[in-house]
Amino acid sequence: MIVKLAIWLLLGCWSVTVAAEQLHVLVVQSDSSVLYQTFARNYTQNLPANIKVSVLERAEDFNTEQADLIVTIGVRAAELVADRTAQPLLAAMIPSNFPAKRSRNFSAIYLDQPWGRQVSVLRAALPERHKIGVLHSVGKDLSALRTELSSRGETLIDRTLRSDESLFSALDEVLSGSEVLLGVPDSVVYTSNTIRNILLTSYRRGIPLIGFSPAYVRAGALYAVFSTPEQLAAQAGDITLSFAQTRKLPDAQFPALYTIAVNQDVARTLGLTIKSADALRLQIEKSSG
DSSP: OHHHHHHHHHHHHHHHHHHHHTOEEEEEESSSOHHHHHHHHHHHHHSOTTSEEEEESOGGGOOSOOOSEEEEESHHHHHHHHHHOOSOEEEEEEOTTOOOOTTSSEEEEESSOOHHHHHHHHHHHOTTOOEEEEEEETTOOOHHHHHHHHHTTOEEEEEEEOTTSOHHHHHHHHHTTOSEEEOOOOTTTSOTTTHHHHHHHHHHTTOOEEESSHHHHHHTOSEEEEOOHHHHHHHHHHHHHHHHHHSOOOOOBOOSSOEEEEOHHHHHHTTOOOOOHHHHHHHHHHHHO
16 A cells, blocks of 8 residues: 555656646746846746746747746736737736736736735724725726625725826815725826825825835835735746646636735824734734634
């Protein structure tokens, strides 16, 4: 029996190795920024040496190169590669409203967090605030967030920013009925040109902004729930190992791993008491366990 088991294990390992040896992965970055380079480096390091990985640092350099699997990093790379090839594609670090091509072998690891996780952190961080404002551009589906908030006795105050109106008139409308402004990955609303004024406008009303990246916490968001490039790369590595064996991609998915960052200086400025990031995470894990 032991001999049979040993032979079975050897054959199983051998079959996985063969599949891995036949796999060529092409990583396509949106650009050569540190964020994307960090993902690419960690993704490559997470894979066994017998999976061949090539990296293009600029999406514009992609020209229908052949690979068993293409992994894109960021929206620009995902858009460009999806338009130029029908090869299996894993798009990492894209928003959940990215228009996927359902006719292809396509999967994604979203940049934004699942609503259940967002609401759990929100309840742990600000239990006395129940009216949650969200400003977003056309195409953002918030029905799942509305359901999640409603199930916990919270209210969603959302506003769609139309292309023919001022961002800050729409923001004023959202803030007038909200106790918290929940930022979501939206390249129309939240940009490097708008974030400072969004923060100032919300602070004047005493309403904290919840960010979606460490940069927003540094800029003045009360806290943020996000996944680091290293965490997303680890998830992409797991999907790649599975693909090496099955040649199939899973459904698009939200980040499995996440990080919480808190800006206690902002909390004091707004007269709020908020737990540390570690305490928030412990509370969430206890409640979900």
